[in-house]
Amino acid sequence: TKTPPDVSAMNHLVSSYAPTLCCLIPKPSTSPQHKSHAIMAVAVPDPVNAMPLPNAREELRQIREVTPRSAHLFTLEASEATISKFTALLPDYSFVHLACHGKQNALEKDVLRSGLLLHDGAIHLSQIVETSLPNAKFVFLAACESAMGEAFLVDEALHLAGGMLFAGFEGAVATLWSIWDKDGPIVAKEFYK
Numbered sequence: 001t002k003t004p005p006d007v008s009a010m011n012h013l014v015s016s017y018a019p020t021l022c023c024l025i026p027k028p029s030t031s032p033q034h035k036s037h038a039i040m041a042v043a044v045p046d047p048v049n050a051m052p053l054p055n056a057r058e059e060l061r062q063i064r065e066v067t068p069r070s071a072h073l074f075t076l077e078a079s080e081a082t083i084s085k086f087t088a089l090l091p092d093y094s095f096v097h098l099a100c101h102g103k104q105n106a107l108e109k110d111v112l113r114s115g116l117l118l119h120d121g122a123i124h125l126s127q128i129v130e131t132s133l134p135n136a137k138f139v140f141l142a143a144c145e146s147a148m149g150e151a152f153l154v155d156e157a158l159h160l161a162g163g164m165l166f167a168g169f170e171g172a173v174a175t176l177w178s179i180w181d182k183d184g185p186i187v188a189k190e191f192y193k
Contacts, residue, residue: 038072039063040093042081044100047117055181056099059142062189063097081119087131094137096169099184102143102160114160116143125163133168140173140191142184147174 041063043056060075067073074093076085081100090096098116105113112129115122139161141147146160161174173191 038074038093039067039095039097040074040076040089041097042076042086042100042118043078044081044117044119045078047101047119048121050101050117053099053101053181053184055184056142058185059099059188062185063192066189066192079119083118083120083123083127086118086123087127090128090131091133092135094135095140096136096138097140097142097188099142099188102141102146104145104148104159111159111163114163116141116160125160125167129163129167131167136168136170138171138173139164139169140188141175142179142188143175144178145175147172147176 041060043053043060045053045056047053057077060077064073064075074089076089101117103115103117103122105111105115112126113124115124115127141160141164143160147162148159159174161172164172179187
């Protein structure tokens with residue numbers, strides 16, 4: 001039987017990536033860090049030089065609504081979500097949620113220049129990889145195409161989500177396609193419930 005040209009495996013499965021073998025090896029238990037079970041949620045509703053994401057704030061509201069108080073939820077919103085502040089706080093948190101634009105740098109074939117658009121510009125994967133992340137457990141990338149690789153890149157698993165795994169996160173949720181701004185709060189609420 002001949003398969004129709006518009007049918008592919010990507011229409012029927014969810015991909016999982018492991019950019020290095022180290023990602024598959026369980027990390028040894030260490031003494032808990034200061035905020036080892038805390039969540040940092042970041043929303044960038046009005047990024048510079050990009051389309052607004054008005055529902056990013058609603059996404060944080062939905063996360064606040066379903067997150068137990070014991071989870072120690074910390075939020076960075078709008079002008080607070082700067083590269084320097086995010087980079088300084090990132091090592092303290094185990095769980096990170098980012099409601100922002102993502103930018104994959106496929107044209108220049110330099111995946112480490114891919115990044116997430118914060119209030120004052122893009123934080124690149126190279127900056128995140130260079131940051132020590134002793135508490136990193138899980139990252140949720142509510143950003144477009146954050147798990148979409150490029151076929152012509154040798155290291156195609158190093159898209160935004162793969163880069164986060166490479167940086168030290170043990171798990172990541174990301175998108176293979178564009179996400180509608182209005183769907184972000186719905187997906188986040190259901191996921192965190």
